[in-house]
Amino acid sequence: MYPSFQNNVLFVLIPTLVVVATQLLLIRRVSSLKMTNAYLDHKCSANQGKYKPGSYYEKIFDSAIQELSKNTEAFRGGSIYMDYTDLQEIRSDPERIYFTFQCRGDIYGPQCRSCFATAQSELIKRCPRDKGAIIWYDHCLFQFSSIGTAGGINxxxxxxxxxxxxxxxxxxxxxxxxxxxxxxxxxxxxxxxxxxxxxxxxxxxxxxxxxxxxxxxxxxxxxxxxxxxxxxxxxxxxxxxxxxxxxxxxxxxxxxxxxxxxxxxxxxxxxxxxxxxxxxxxxxxxxxxx
Missing domain, CATH: 3.30.430.20 (Gnk2 domain, C-X8-C-X2-C motif)
Structure with a gap:
């Protein structure tokens, strides 16, 4: 009886192990493709200087981040380049902030939005009050700058x-x-x-x-x-x-x-x-x- 019982267990166990192994392989493959969004690197642009807490620059910076966060079309398309200033302020030489955000070519929608949320939050922490900085994640890059660079090669x-x-x-x-x-x-x-x-x-x-x-x-x-x-x-x-x-x-x-x-x-x-x-x-x- 015991040998027969062991054979039956083995017969059931082998297919089960195969299924589990296959599932683990698929999970690993999916994880490597879509589920990971590792931090890669960042740079703070010290040559652009810093802005002061409560300054006009901080005001338009925060406004721009809020506007970017609501830009559903940008996340759907996977990229945005934005030249931002406060048009309601009457200034002879208004300060401008330039934003570049782009997701990897297979990342769109909610995943793209999630990468932006992580990148902008983390970059502000890593480069506090810097006027220029860039950060890379596996799924996206995010940069803000006081210098316009659209169309030029960095x-x-x-x-x-x-x-x-x-x-x-x-x-x-x-x-x-x-x-x-x-x-x-x-x-x-x-x-x-x-x-x-x-x-x-x-x-x-x-x-x-x-x-x-x-x-x-x-x-x-x-x-x-x-x-x-x-x-x-x-x-x-x-x-x-x-x-x-x-x-x-x-x-x-x-x-x-x-x-x-x-x-x-x-x-x-x-x-x-x-x-x-x-x-x-x-x-x-x-x-x-x-």
């Missing part, structure tokens, strides 16, 4: 991080692996500045975002590029070209070859590549399988 506020160690077996494929990665990055950038966002067909502007995957050997590489929407196509391409050149030591482990992952964070453009999926193909404005 070359100063960029940083790159290695996200994984170099491939131990890449030594015999140095130029090949790096060349293929750069080709894929260039292709995605070209697509980002030409194709429209598939979710907003009536918007006659390029998506300035593209993500995709490609198999190299027996492994897949997942890549994303994105520019802020105040840039035109040419500026987006120039920004990407600069960061690819400027941060080559971040993604290339000389003389071994391409690293397993890296990401560039910038005010004007960014890119990222990993050996695992990190954007959601279903909600990405552009996602391709090469």
């Amino acid at each position: 070359y100063d506020d960029s940083v790159c991080y290695n996200t994984a160690r170099a491939r131990p077996n890449a030594k015999s494929h140095i130029s090949d692996s790096v060349f293929k990665f750069l080709t894929l990055l260039d292709n995605l950038t070209s697509i980002a500045v030409i194709k429209r966002n598939k979710f907003f067909k009536n918007v006659d502007q390029p998506a300035l975002f593209a993500a995709g995957e490609k198999t190299f050997g027996n492994k897949k590489l997942y890549v994303m590029v994105q520019c802020t929407r105040d840039l035109n196509a040419k500026a987006c391409e120039e920004c990407m070209a600069y960061n690819i050149k400027h941060f080559e030591d971040c993604y290339e482990n000389k003389p071994v070859g391409l690293k397993s992952g890296a990401r560039v964070l910038g005010r004007s453009c960014n890119f990222r590549f990993e050996r695992y999926p990190f954007v959601n193909p279903k909600t990405s404005s552009i996602y391709l399988k090469f």
Whole structure:
């Protein structure tokens, strides 16, 4: 009786374990794609100075944050660039504040709004009363500034991080692996500045975002590029070209070859590549399988 009982338990247990393992795998995959919104980095712009508590600048700053928080259209579309001042105040030289907010190209609606709420609150804490600052999260970036920068490329506020160690077996494929990665990055950038966002067909502007995957050997590489929407196509391409050149030591482990992952964070453009999926193909404005 006992052996028979144990076999029955084993027969039931194995399928159960398979189901649990599958569910855990799915949870992990969903978590990596959509559920995490980690803080990445921030910069306070000391050269722009600080505003005093109770000042006119603080008044319009707080008013602007409130207006941004109510901008449902911005969160639905995933980005906003706002030039703000108090038009009710009669001043010969009114102070202005410029805001840039953008979500990752697969993040819209409530998740985008949530990222804004977190980013603006945290940036004010990290850079108290600074007139200029920027913060990056996994799902969005947020910047405020006393200097208007719309349409211009910000070359100063960029940083790159290695996200994984170099491939131990890449030594015999140095130029090949790096060349293929750069080709894929260039292709995605070209697509980002030409194709429209598939979710907003009536918007006659390029998506300035593209993500995709490609198999190299027996492994897949997942890549994303994105520019802020105040840039035109040419500026987006120039920004990407600069960061690819400027941060080559971040993604290339000389003389071994391409690293397993890296990401560039910038005010004007960014890119990222990993050996695992990190954007959601279903909600990405552009996602391709090469």
